[in-house]
Amino acid sequence: MKRNKILSKLTSISRVFVFIWFMVSCSADNRIIDAPILFNEERKELTLQYLSERYGLEQTEPTINPKMIVLHWTVIPTFEESFETFNSASLPNRPDIKAASALNVSAQFMVDRDGTIYRLLPETTMARHVIGLNHCAIGIENIGGTEDFPLTEAQVGSNIWLVNYLSKKYKIAYLIGHYEYTLFEGHELWLEKDDGYRTAKDDPGADFMKKVRDGTLKNDFKPSTRIQQVEIE
Numbered sequence: 071m072k073r074n075k076i077l078s079k080l081t082s083i084s085r086v087f088v089f090i091w092f093m094v095s096c097s098a099d100n101r102i103i104d105a106p107i108l109f110n111e112e113r114k115e116l117t118l119q120y121l122s123e124r125y126g127l128e129q130t131e132p133t134i135n136p137k138m139i140v141l142h143w144t145v146i147p148t149f150e151e152s153f154e155t156f157n158s159a160s161l162p163n164r165p166d167i168k169a170a171s172a173l174n175v176s177a178q179f180m181v182d183r184d185g186t187i188y189r190l191l192p193e194t195t196m197a198r199h200v201i202g203l204n205h206c207a208i209g210i211e212n213i214g215g216t217e218d219f220p221l222t223e224a225q226v227g228s229n230i231w232l233v234n235y236l237s238k239k240y241k242i243a244y245l246i247g248h249y250e251y252t253l254f255e256g257h258e259l260w261l262e263k264d265d266g267y268r269t270a271k272d273d274p275g276a277d278f279m280k281k282v283r284d285g286t287l288k289n290d291f292k293p294s295t296r297i298q299q300v301e302i303e
């Protein structure tokens with residue numbers, strides 16, 4: 071009898087431990103896997119140069135003040151290939167945007183097709199992913215976005231979770247799809263100096279944006295329309 075009592079006590083203690091372990095493993099940061107891309111001295115210098123030349127911001131550290139989240143798709147079908155594309159410090163073969171800066175493109179986050187969330191850079195380190203707004207925008211890349219590899223429901227769910235998570239940490243006023251970025255021309259956050267430097271974007275699609283917006287309504291993001299511009303004109 072005594073032995074049984076001790077055993078049952080041990081069992082309930084271990085149940086408590088399992089419960090605590092479960093709570094810890096479900097905490098926010100455990101859902102994010104750190105997979106840092108190369109951020110060496112060259113990338114730091116290119117980022118500081120980008121902030122200075124494109125935006126007129128003279129900084130000693132390549133940091134941002136997050137006010138916006140921009141969602142993307144990679145078009146590349148796997149995490150490994152997408153990671154490789156972002157990993158080098160300088161742009162390998164993008165003549166269309168190399169004239170503006172030799173800094174390689176990247177994003178702070180990448181969401182795989184099964185919904186796994188990878189953090190490629192510290193959240194407040196600048197990544198080059200959206201013209202005009204990199205100084206205040208956290209980028210989330212989603213693997214896929216082609217006819218053969220359309221974005222998945224798992225990615226919708228992870229984007230919703232991640233947007234809510236980031237909105238608790240930072241004062242995020244806007245959530246936009248990359249295809250909406252030119253709506254911010256003339257906005258106080260828009261800092262790109264060259265009116266000729268634009269690329270046409272359709273990622274991550276209106277359908278994906280609607281689903282993520284529907285799941286993040288509680289944050290009361292401001293609409294990404296050309297309100298300010300209309301008032302000026």
Ligand SMILES: [Zn+2]
Binds near residue numbers: 142143273
């Ligand atoms: Zn994009």
